[in-house]
Amino acid sequence: MGRRAGHNQTGALLKQETDSDEALVRRAGLGDKAAAAQLVERHTRMIYASSYRMLGSAAAAEDAVQETFLRLWRHAGKWKPQGAKFETWLYRIAMNYCLDQLRKTKREAPEEAAPERADSGDRQDQKIFAAERRFAIDEALEKLPERQKLAITLCHYQEMSNIEAAEIMDVSVEALESLLARGRRALRTSLAPMREHLMGKMDDEHGAHIN
Amino acid sequence: MNMAPISTERLEALQFCADAFGADPARWPSERRAEFADILDTNEAVAILAEARTLDGFLNAATAPRMSEDLMNRVMANYQPPKAQAGLFDFLRSLAPVMRLAPAGALAGIGALGMASGVMSASAQETLTPEYEALAYMDDLALGELSDDGGLSWDEE
Numbered sequence: 001m002g003r004r005a006g007h008n009q010t011g012a013l014l015k016q017e018t019d020s021d022e023a024l025v026r027r028a029g030l031g032d033k034a035a036a037a038q039l040v041e042r043h044t045r046m047i048y049a050s051s052y053r054m055l056g057s058a059a060a061a062e063d064a065v066q067e068t069f070l071r072l073w074r075h076a077g078k079w080k081p082q083g084a085k086f087e088t089w090l091y092r093i094a095m096n097y098c099l100d101q102l103r104k105t106k107r108e109a110p111e112e113a114a115p116e117r118a119d120s121g122d123r124q125d126q127k128i129f130a131a132e133r134r135f136a137i138d139e140a141l142e143k144l145p146e147r148q149k150l151a152i153t154l155c156h157y158q159e160m161s162n163i164e165a166a167e168i169m170d171v172s173v174e175a176l177e178s179l180l181a182r183g184r185r186a187l188r189t190s191l192a193p194m195r196e197h198l199m200g201k202m203d204d205e206h207g208a209h210i211n
Numbered sequence: 212m213n214m215a216p217i218s219t220e221r222l223e224a225l226q227f228c229a230d231a232f233g234a235d236p237a238r239w240p241s242e243r244r245a246e247f248a249d250i251l252d253t254n255e256a257v258a259i260l261a262e263a264r265t266l267d268g269f270l271n272a273a274t275a276p277r278m279s280e281d282l283m284n285r286v287m288a289n290y291q292p293p294k295a296q297a298g299l300f301d302f303l304r305s306l307a308p309v310m311r312l313a314p315a316g317a318l319a320g321i322g323a324l325g326m327a328s329g330v331m332s333a334s335a336q337e338t339l340t341p342e343y344e345a346l347a348y349m350d351d352l353a354l355g356e357l358s359d360d361g362g363l364s365w366d367e368e
Contacts, residue, residue, distance in 0.1 A: 031292030052276035137273045181230035
C-alpha cells in the first residue's frame with residue numbers, strides 16, 4: 001500500500017515535471033503543437049485579463065495576447081530559464097508590451113460605450129446605474145500612472161502575491177507595495193466626489209474578473 | 212475587543228497595509244496577517260479596514276474583461292515551430308544520394324559537403340543573428356531597461 005502510494009507519488013512528480021511550463025516551452029520549441037496549445041490554454045486568460053485592465057479595450061488586449069505568444073513562438077526553441085520562472089518571464093513580456101503601447105499611443109475611449117448621463121428620473125434604472133458606476137471606476141483606473149495601474153492589476157485583479165508581482169515588474173517588494181498604496185490612495189481621491197453615488201447600490205453587483 | 216492602546220506607528224503600518232492590499236486580510240502577505248492579527252477588531256482598525264473595503268468594492272465593480280471565445284484558436288494559428296537550423300539539416304539530407312555514388316563521386320560529394328557546410332553554417336549564423344538580437348532586445352524589454360524608442364524605461368511616478 002505504502003509502496004504503491006510511493007510509486008503513484010513518483011509518477012505524479014514525473015508527470016508534473018513533464019507538464020511544467022518549462023518542459024512545455026522546450027517541447028513547443030521543438031515543434032510540439034500540443035505542448036504549445038497547453039501553454040496557450042494555461043496562460044491566455046490571465047494575460048488577456050491583465051492586458052485588458054492595462055489597455056482598457058478588448059481589441060488591444062487581444063493584440064497584447066497575440067503579440068506575447070508570437071514572441072514566445074519565435075523564441076521558444078532558444079528559451080532557457082535564467083532565474084525567473086517561465087510564467088514570470090511571459091507576463092513580463094505581456095506587461096511590458098502593454099506599457100509600451102500605453103506610452104506609444106494616446107489612449108482611446110474604452111470599447112464599451114460610455115453611458116450617457118441619465119437624468120434623475122432615469123437613475124432608478126439599475127442597469128444605467130451599474131454602467132455609470134463601471135464607467136466612473138474604469139475612468140479612474142485609466143487615469144492612474146501606468147506602474148500604479150500595473151501593480152493594482154497584478155495584485156488586486158490577478159491576485160498575485162507581492163513577491164510575484166514585484167518580480168514581473170522587476171522592482172523590489174517595497175517599491176511594489178509603495179506603488180500599490182499610492183495607486184489605491186489616488187483612486188480613493190479621484191472617486192471621492194462620486195463616493196456617495198457610487199456606493200448607492202454597491203451591494204447589488206460586483207464585476208467578476210477572469211482568473 | 213482589544214482595549215489596549217495601539218501605537219501610532221502600528222496604526223500607520225496597518226493603514227499602509229490596507230492601502231496597499233485592501234481590507235481582506237486573506238489577501239495580505241502572511242507576515243502582515245500575523246503582525247496585525249491582534250488588533251483587527253479594534254475600533255481604529257475597523258475604521259481603517261472599512262475605508263479600504265469601500266475601495267475594494269469599487270475595484271471589483273470595474274468592467275470585467277470578457278475574452279472572445281476563439282482567441283486561443285487565433286493564437287494557435289500563429290504557432291510555428293522554430294526553423295532556424297532546419298535548412299542546414301535538410302540540405303545535408305539532400306546530399307545523401309551523392310554519397311551513394313561511385314568513390315570518385317563520393318569524394319566529390321564530401322568536398323561539396325564540406326563547402327556546403329561552411330556556406331550553410333555561415334548563412335545559418337546570419338539567419339540566427341537577428342534572432343539573437345531580438346532575444347537580447349526581449350531581455351531588455353523584460354527588464355524594462357530600454358529607453359524611449361523601446362519605450363520601456365521605468366520612470367518614477
